[in-house]
Amino acid sequence: MRNDFLINTESACFVPNETVIKTANSTQRHRPTSAKSGDRSVSKISDAESIAQTQKLLDRAIAYAWHTVKSDRRPPKLTRTRWVWRMAGAYHSSRHTSRLMEEAAQRFAASGRTSLAEWAKQKAREEAGHDRLALLDIQSMGYEAEGVVQALVPSAATAVVDYFTQSVQAIDPIGCVGHSYASERLGTFQGEEYIQSVEALLPQGTHATRWLRIHSGVGAEVNHIEETVEIVAEMAPEECMRVARACYETALLRFTSPKEGYISDEELQNVLKPLKLNPYLAEN
Numbered sequence: 001m002r003n004d005f006l007i008n009t010e011s012a013c014f015v016p017n018e019t020v021i022k023t024a025n026s027t028q029r030h031r032p033t034s035a036k037s038g039d040r041s042v043s044k045i046s047d048a049e050s051i052a053q054t055q056k057l058l059d060r061a062i063a064y065a066w067h068t069v070k071s072d073r074r075p076p077k078l079t080r081t082r083w084v085w086r087m088a089g090a091y092h093s094s095r096h097t098s099r100l101m102e103e104a105a106q107r108f109a110a111s112g113r114t115s116l117a118e119w120a121k122q123k124a125r126e127e128a129g130h131d132r133l134a135l136l137d138i139q140s141m142g143y144e145a146e147g148v149v150q151a152l153v154p155s156a157a158t159a160v161v162d163y164f165t166q167s168v169q170a171i172d173p174i175g176c177v178g179h180s181y182a183s184e185r186l187g188t189f190q191g192e193e194y195i196q197s198v199e200a201l202l203p204q205g206t207h208a209t210r211w212l213r214i215h216s217g218v219g220a221e222v223n224h225i226e227e228t229v230e231i232v233a234e235m236a237p238e239e240c241m242r243v244a245r246a247c248y249e250t251a252l253l254r255f256t257s258p259k260e261g262y263i264s265d266e267e268l269q270n271v272l273k274p275l276k277l278n279p280y281l282a283e284n
Contacts, residue, residue: 047233054233054240055225058181061244065251073257080141080201081268083208087137088152090211095131096161098124104173116177119231123180126224130214137208139277147275152268155258163253167246174239178246181228184221185247186254191217 076082105120135145160183167175195209195216202208213219232243 050233051229055229057240057244058178058229058232058247059185061178061247062182062185062251065248066255068252069255075257076262076265078198078201079265080203081265081272083198083201084138084141084143084148084272085152085154085263085268087134087141087208087211088149089154089157090215091131091134091138091149092153092157093160094127094134094211096165097127097130100164100168100176101127104168104176107168107173111172115231115234116174119228120176122227123224126220130211133211133214137210137212140206140208141202142277143272144275144277148272151271151275155260156253156256159253160250163250172242174242175246175249177228177232178243178248179250181225181232181243182247182250182254184215184225184228186251187215187219187221188217188225190215 078086101120101124105117105124108114108120109117135149138145138148164176164179167173167179190212195212195218198209198212199206215221232240235243
């Protein structure tokens with residue numbers, strides 16, 4: 001799987017002519033129907049081409065969001081304190097996922113879209129309990145986890161969850177497919193090297209990267225996005241474009257700096273100080 005789409009952003013093209021979509025879907029419309037082994041081989045090649053073109057479309061949508069933002073603002077340097085803030089955001093981003101995917105599954109099923117209903121049910125199962133991982137990470141950092149997530153609600157996480165909710169509850173919830181792909185695709189760019197850099201910041205013996213590992217390139221995200229691409233590759237061109245649009249809009253939210261600015265480490269420390277656990281109660 002190529003991981004360079006965020007580098008060559010100048011060439012990213014998310015354009016109305018839908019060239020990539022037409023290429024991807026033409027292979028679906030011209031599959032051989034014969035059961036001969038040679039025809040099956042051609043069909044497999046066509047499937048592979050369709051999947052590759054579909055992923056290119058979705059990745060370009062994400063790259064175009066990066067290109068659109070073009071901001072010089074960057075998040076503050078990661079510190080131990082700021083990692084707690086990041087995990088609070090992870091908690092808020094995760095805690096509604098299973099419920100919303102169950103709702104999406106019901107809505108897809110009601111409209112007779114069986115494959116999408118099964119996809120959403122699987123997502124609901126896969127994401128179950130991930131908010132708990134974020135709580136465990138916060139606790140391992142030595143803080144009362146429930147108190148932390150009540151006190152810290154990053155606006156970026158709220159904006160992404162609001163978009164996800166609106167996608168699921170739209171007349172056609174297909175936007176949740178694009179939201180899911182963009183979220184998981186971005187996670188694949190955080191590999192073992194990044195995880196180790198986070199762990200190097202934390203006190204020795206602290207296990208506070210459970211959530212990160214699950215939502216990174218060393219977790220199941222790669223397989224998850226491959227499954228999503230296969231689903232999208234079967235869609236009609238107009239549906240593919242709607243999924244790509246949701247990828248773009250989700251990525252745009254993820255790349256955009258908060259209007260109110262980033263909370264400072266000093267402010268974080270003031271919030272977290274009264275939530276510090278007795279060291280014997282923290283999970284390490």
